[in-house]
Amino acid sequence: MSDRNPPTETVAREWQPPAPTVARMPVVPLHRRIPSSHTMATHVRATILFLVLSILLSGFAYPAVSVAVAQVIEPWSANGSLLHYPNGTVAGSALIAQNTSAPWLFWSRPSLTDYNTTLGFDTPPGPTDPALGQLLNETLNYTRLYGNFTVNASIPFWLVSPSASDVDPDLTPEAVLVQIPRVANATNLSIPFLQNFVNEHIVNPVVPYVGVPYVDVLQLDLALLPLEGR
Amino acid sequence: MGIAVQSFWDVIVLLALAIAVAPWFGSYLGRVYMDRPLPGDVVLTPIESAIYRLLGTSPRRQMSAREYMVALLLVNGGMLFFLWWFFFQQASLPFNPTGVPNMTWDLAFHSAASFTTNTDYTHFTNESQISFGSLDIAWQLALFLSAATGLCVMAAMIRGFVRKDGTLGNYYVDMVRTISRVLLPVAFVSGIILVVMGVPETWTASVIAHPITGGTQTIYLGPVASWQSISWLGTNGGGWYSANAAMPLANPTAFSNLFSIFLFLLIAFSAPFAFGQIIRNRGEAWPLMGTVLIVFVVAYGLFVAFQAMNNPALASVHGLGPQINGYPVGQETRWSLPEASLGQVASVYANVGANNMDIGALSPVAQMVLLFGMFTQSTPGGEGTGFGTLLLFTVLAIFVGGLMVGRTPEYLGNKIETGHVKWAALALLIHPATILIPFLVSIAGGFVQVDGSTLPATAHNFTAVLYEFTSESANNGSALSTGAFNDTTPFFNVAGALVMLVGRFVPIWAMLKVGDLFSRQEVLPPSAGTLKTASGTFTIYLTLFLIITSALLFLPVLAMGPLAQIVGGM
Numbered sequence: 001m002s003d004r005n006p007p008t009e010t011v012a013r014e015w016q017p018p019a020p021t022v023a024r025m026p027v028v029p030l031h032r033r034i035p036s037s038h039t040m041a042t043h044v045r046a047t048i049l050f051l052v053l054s055i056l057l058s059g060f061a062y063p064a065v066s067v068a069v070a071q072v073i074e075p076w077s078a079n080g081s082l083l084h085y086p087n088g089t090v091a092g093s094a095l096i097a098q099n100t101s102a103p104w105l106f107w108s109r110p111s112l113t114d115y116n117t118t119l120g121f122d123t124p125p126g127p128t129d130p131a132l133g134q135l136l137n138e139t140l141n142y143t144r145l146y147g148n149f150t151v152n153a154s155i156p157f158w159l160v161s162p163s164a165s166d167v168d169p170d171l172t173p174e175a176v177l178v179q180i181p182r183v184a185n186a187t188n189l190s191i192p193f194l195q196n197f198v199n200e201h202i203v204n205p206v207v208p209y210v211g212v213p214y215v216d217v218l219q220l221d222l223a224l225l226p227l228e229g230r
Numbered sequence: 231m232g233i234a235v236q237s238f239w240d241v242i243v244l245l246a247l248a249i250a251v252a253p254w255f256g257s258y259l260g261r262v263y264m265d266r267p268l269p270g271d272v273v274l275t276p277i278e279s280a281i282y283r284l285l286g287t288s289p290r291r292q293m294s295a296r297e298y299m300v301a302l303l304l305v306n307g308g309m310l311f312f313l314w315w316f317f318f319q320q321a322s323l324p325f326n327p328t329g330v331p332n333m334t335w336d337l338a339f340h341s342a343a344s345f346t347t348n349t350d351y352t353h354f355t356n357e358s359q360i361s362f363g364s365l366d367i368a369w370q371l372a373l374f375l376s377a378a379t380g381l382c383v384m385a386a387m388i389r390g391f392v393r394k395d396g397t398l399g400n401y402y403v404d405m406v407r408t409i410s411r412v413l414l415p416v417a418f419v420s421g422i423i424l425v426v427m428g429v430p431e432t433w434t435a436s437v438i439a440h441p442i443t444g445g446t447q448t449i450y451l452g453p454v455a456s457w458q459s460i461s462w463l464g465t466n467g468g469g470w471y472s473a474n475a476a477m478p479l480a481n482p483t484a485f486s487n488l489f490s491i492f493l494f495l496l497i498a499f500s501a502p503f504a505f506g507q508i509i510r511n512r513g514e515a516w517p518l519m520g521t522v523l524i525v526f527v528v529a530y531g532l533f534v535a536f537q538a539m540n541n542p543a544l545a546s547v548h549g550l551g552p553q554i555n556g557y558p559v560g561q562e563t564r565w566s567l568p569e570a571s572l573g574q575v576a577s578v579y580a581n582v583g584a585n586n587m588d589i590g591a592l593s594p595v596a597q598m599v600l601l602f603g604m605f606t607q608s609t610p611g612g613e614g615t616g617f618g619t620l621l622l623f624t625v626l627a628i629f630v631g632g633l634m635v636g637r638t639p640e641y642l643g644n645k646i647e648t649g650h651v652k653w654a655a656l657a658l659l660i661h662p663a664t665i666l667i668p669f670l671v672s673i674a675g676g677f678v679q680v681d682g683s684t685l686p687a688t689a690h691n692f693t694a695v696l697y698e699f700t701s702e703s704a705n706n707g708s709a710l711s712t713g714a715f716n717d718t719t720p721f722f723n724v725a726g727a728l729v730m731l732v733g734r735f736v737p738i739w740a741m742l743k744v745g746d747l748f749s750r751q752e753v754l755p756p757s758a759g760t761l762k763t764a765s766g767t768f769t770i771y772l773t774l775f776l777i778i779t780s781a782l783l784f785l786p787v788l789a790m791g792p793l794a795q796i797v798g799g800m
Contacts, residue, residue, distance in 0.1 A: 034292070036294075037291070038287065050285055051371075053281065059368075062414065066453060066456035070425040070456075074426050077425060078431040080437060081479075092441060096478065099445075105443070117450060121472060124559050124588060126590055126690035127592065130543075136550065140550065154551045157552065158554070159551075161560075164476035164560050164561055164585065164587050164591075165476040165478060165562060169478060170562075206485075210484050211484025214563050
């Protein structure tokens with residue numbers, strides 16, 4: 001390298017440059033610093049003690065304090081946003097979808113795990129995989145057959161597409177509104193009444209364009225049950 | 231298309247906020263590693279001193295790179311063994327209320343290596359295969375310690391630039407201070423914020439619900455908010471639930487999604503400014519930050535643009551409504567496409583790996599954008615090690631650039647010599663090696679099984695195998711697909727675990743070694759021949775160097791997987 005640019009180096013040496021821009025401040029002041037002289041035994045002992053302390057902190061103290069604070073300030077969501085029937089039985093969580101594909105209920109998005117939370121989630125076919133078209137065609141046919149849709153009706157994409165978590169409890173408003181004729185047909189509730197009912201349950205973004213308008217289908221269905229006299 | 235331009239306002243504000251907070255938090259982070267007075271000293275210093283005494287060490291005792299690495303390997307090795315033992319025995323250990331069985335030895339090895347290396351790639355379904363105790367005690371230990379280890383390595387490497395006595399710091403002291411001053415306070419406050427946003431935080435492990443249509447449904451709970459906040463802040467990316475950040479219980483609203491992005495980026499964006507603080511030259515932080523931002527924003531733009539397009543493969547599906555708010559397959563309803571995309575890009579680019587969309591369902595271009603982020607590993611990259619990788623790229627870039635323009639290759643008054651280049655190149659080359667070699671072995675050796683047949687049938691499966699090893703080598707932890715091939719075989723467990731361990735600890739040693747070499751060098755005063763690094767020209771040069779180097783290393787495999795998917799439509 002030196003034979004490539006000897007002039008520069010020579011200039012640099014003769015030039016006597018100003019003080020370096022990088023201050024040479026030691027992280028621990030030099031007079032306080034001594035070379036570490038830990039033996040291997042010290043290291044092993046320090047490691048074991050450090051791990052034990054960390055387990056006590058991360059596994060016990062930290063979650064314990066967090067749980068104590070959370071249970072005081074926001075008990076409903078801290079306990080899983082549970083929804084109850086009038087008799088007190090747990091119906092589900094507002095944040096977990098259920099299989100609601102009865103004609104007299106609003107349906108959730110399809111789930112590749114059939115809403116079984118123990119199975120976690122499953123990945124839908126890849127974007128260019130022919131299986132994706134088959135899956136969507138099957139779901140569409142099922143929805144047409146049991147969902148009171150005419151053969152040529154356009155069915156909202158969100159109503160027939162699997163979600164990322166497979167327990168997405170929410171649906172876009174249009175995907176809920178489009179189900180109203182079926183629900184009205186299966187119950188004694190009128191279409192205008194149901195439209196009004198669904199519109200009341202649309203969750204709009206608190207701040208415009210932060211999130212999208214959606215309907216929590218499980219909450220909607222639980223509110224619907226007493227109206228249907230079930 | 232169907233994306234309103236207005237719906238980008240919140241992600242732009244969020245990014246601006248993350249960038250605005252970075253210099254402030256970065257200088258705090260720098261001061262943590264400089265032993266300077268900090269707020270909270272009154273309470274924390276006596277506790278920390280007591281811990282140092284208990285451990286038998288003292289902040290005065292400064293370690294060489296070798297001793298730092300020994301301590302690091304002991305703590306991480308001890309953690310690896312503890313995790314392996316816990317997962318292997320979890321059925322008989324306490325805190326297993328849902329009756330989860332033991333993991334097999336190889337699955338336990340893969341999981342322990344995955345969590346120890348800050349990867350958090352899982353080969354199991356959380357709800358049925360990992361116990362409450364394993365999540366809370368074993369995995370949560372790794373959430374804290376692996377994140378802290380990354381930051382300690384970064385701090386030690388940076389100290390090498392300014393110290394001239396051959397020491398890099400005290401590993402135990404750095405770990406204690408990282409946890410007490412950074413991870414614990416921020417994670418605690420963030421956990422409480424997540425609870426307010428709707429995330430569970432309870433000691434109840436599960437609740438049985440009775441759905442309207444009959445049967446039962448198990449609702450898994452736990453101290454999710456506090457667990458998830460350290461997982462995101464520490465760029466671990468593990469999920470209490472297997473659906474991770476897409477799970478409504480872990481990420482219930484658009485606001486929680488934005489908040490999670492803020493946590494992903496907080497330490498990652500602050501790292502360059504911590505560097506500027508420790509070397510006492512804040513101007514040097516901006517070229518590095520600029521490089522990160524350019525790559526990150528371009529990646530985000532590409533990702534959103536291709537996710538917003540209609541999928542041509544769905545032409546055969548008749549009667550499907552228009553695509554509103556993006557492509558719905560594998561997406562969640564409650565946030566807009568710009569928000570979901572920023573979450574996914576930030577998660578992979580900051581090496582968090584928490585999916586809030588289903589990566590397997592993304593458009594091939596979007597998948598390639600994510601793969602590229604894991605190839606660079608440094609834009610901004612994982613906790614500490616991402617910035618360390620960026621410094622290694624910088625060292626190489628200055629060396630190459632110095633040769634090109636005939637300047638002395640030096641950085642911050644430290645001459646870059648063959649030793650530095652050798653270690654930097656090793657760290658950067660170990661990454662493609664740990665991706666491509668196991669990838670070839672698994673394809674050629676017939677280890678990839680798809681529904682019984684042994685070869686990947688489509689470009690999608692091919693991409694899935696490539697993505698698995700890339701994610702593991704980059705210590706990222708995002709997974710492309712759970713169904714594209716069977717990844718729970720002993721081969722993929724052991725190979726994956728080894729890839730993660732090599733991909734973690736070899737670059738860490740190279741980073742410490744580069745810091746060590748700098749700390750034993752004479753200071754070069756700046757001269758007329760010095761390449762100015764705090765400049766816009768250097769920022770652009772570094773960006774191009776980073777992109778071109780990464781692209782050259784990986785173009786062949788990209789061509790076989792994602793590009794084939796784009797062109798061939800398979």
